[in-house]
Amino acid sequence: MIFKSLCRHAGIGANSYVLKTKTAQVVLDAGMHPKHEGSEAIPHYEFLDGRTVDSIIITHSHLDHVGTLPVFLQGQPQAKVFMSPETAELATAMLHNSVNVMQAKRIEHGIAEYPLFEHRELDEIEDSFETRAIERPFDLDPEGVFRGTFHDAGHILGSVGVTIECEDKKVFYTGDVNFEHSTLQKGALFPEGKVDALIVETTRGEQARDPKYDRKNEENEFAEAIKNVIGRKGSVLIPVFAMGKTQEVLGMIHRFKAEGLIPKKTPVYIGGLSTKMTQVYDRFSTTSRRHLPNFRFLKDMELEAGSKKRKGPIPFHPGCIYALSSGMMSEKTVSNNFARQGVLENAKHGLFFVGYADPETPGGKIREAKQGDSIVLDPAYPPVTLNCETRIFDFSGHSTREAILNYILKVAPKQCFLVHGDDGAVAWFKQEITRRLPNTKVIIPEPGVDYVI
Structure with missing residues (x-):
């Protein structure tokens, strides 16, 4: 069995990999790189060498894992697409939104390649979707050369890691994983038996968590910060990803109100894509593995949504x-517009970050700024002065490096492929695995290179 990275760039981005034998071929994920545009954002699908792909597994519905699925299927229309039922719905909504974003970029930035696919194509490719439940083995190709099993990854609704068995070998791909319980999402449940090869995310490898960190305390500090802003007649802006982080924050706010940590009548606004994603979360409230079972945000909370x-x-x-x-x-x-049009310059308001922001983005620039600094939120408008309160809270959907390392030690792979991480993150994992598991071969896969498993 051969493993190959189809990633176009090192680090976090257009995630895609392939496992192949002489008779079968399975692709893992079909991401779009968030920092690049056009063809530079697409994985190296040409590395498939024109061979027919039997199937593709989508581990979850973030764009860096599913964003170029329609492009992949343009070249491999026969491939079946395996994913969880939740991912199928979330990914469809995300991809339709991506078409709208690409159409806007074509006009604003003159990117002639955009959109890479159309709404009509998305309606057609749904016929290729094969949804599978967790912990239920299934064939990945017509001859049963590859067998797959999904396991709950704890990252967002529907996210999975996958065990792939072939030729008496066992490979495990984590996708994006969180082993810790969150407000809504329960922590990952991954198998802990020995594997021949582990393909593992390394996102937080450069960050050591404060040993005093406690999730409940962090949430309560968040509640206190919100209460203080509301108390001084200000408003709180929380920049969130429409899928995953929005619903986690809503779950926290629900608890804060129920326990009297913030005023019960505080209006809460979400909008646009967040509302669509929350509708999907609500549809799976009784069937997905989560905290707050049966709780539906749009029905059971008073939201301006x-x-x-x-x-x-x-x-x-x-x-x-x-x-x-x-x-x-x-x-x-919307978060950028609100910050620029009133939040940032007013000391009464609060701007609270609850997830990652790339240093080059407006959110990243605000996080690094000091009170009184002038910040360009949008080059089309004048700079804005930072006067509001800003706070950063740690509610990451990715596991700490320590939790992932502990998992690696449990499964003790013969080979460990380090993916989905910046250079420093990958280097930390390589150093620790080499020290703790001297018999494990640690590989940082180069795009296009075949690695024998």
Whole structure:
């Protein structure tokens, strides 16, 4: 069996890999790189050498794992697409939104290649979707050369890691994983038996968590910060990713109100894609493995969520919570507009980060800034002065490096492929695995190179 990375760039981005034998071929994920545009954002599908692919596994619905699935299927229309039922719905919504974003970029930035696919194509490729439940083995090709089993990855709704068995070899691909319980998402449940090869994410390899960190305490500090802003007649802007982080934050706010940590009548606004994603979360409230079973955000919380009650732009009022995308506050998004049009310059307000923001994005620049600094949130508009309160809270959907290393030690792979991490993150894992598991071969896969398993 051969493993090959189809990634176009090192680090986190257009995630895609292939496992192949002489008679069968399976691809893992079909990501789009968030920092690149056009063809530079697409994995090296040409590395498949024109061979027919039997199937592709999508581990979850973030764009860096599913964003170029339609492009992949343009060249491999016969391939079956295996994913969880939750991922199928979330990915469809994400890809339709991606078409809209690409169409806008074509006009604004003159990217002639965009959109890479159309809404019509997305409707057609759904015929290729094969949804599978967790812990239920299934064939990945017609001859049964490859067998797959999904396991809950704890990252977002529907996220999975996958065991792949072939030729008496066992390979495990983590996808994106979180072993810790979150507000809504329960921690990953991965098999702990020995494997021949482990393909493992290394996202947080450069970050050592404070040993005093406690999730409940972090949430309560978040609640206290919100209460203080509301108390001084300000509003709280929480930049969130529409899928995953929005629903985690809503789960926290629900608890805060129920326990009297923030005023029960505080209006909460979400909107746009966040509302669509929350509708999907609600549809799986009784069947997915999660905390708050049967709880439906749009029915059981009083949200200002783009329903018939409210049409038009989201209004900005004092004393409210705004959980708005994008999480990195990219230009032309609702969170960026709110920050630029009133939040950033007013000392009464609070801007609270609950997830990762790339240093090059507007959100990343705010996180690094000091009070009184002038910040360019959108080059089309004048800079804005940072006067509001800013806080950063650790509610990452990715496991700590220590938790992932502990898992690696349990499964003691013969080979360990380090993926989905920047250079420093990968280097930390390589050093620790080499020290702790001297019999494990640690590989940082080069795109296009065949590695024998």
